[in-house]
Amino acid sequence: MGITSSQVFIALITALIPGFFTIRLVKELYK
Known part of the structure; x- marks a missing residue:
């Protein structure tokens, strides 16, 4: 089974969020 582009997109979003x-949290803590 091949990986569809939508699965790759969902995986990237899940990893990046x-x-x-x-x-953002680190930037707030270390101003």
Whole structure:
């Protein structure tokens, strides 16, 4: 079975959203 582009997109979003919030949180903590 091949990986569809939508599955790749969902996986990227799932990976990036927590990372985005973590980066924002770190920036707030270390002003």
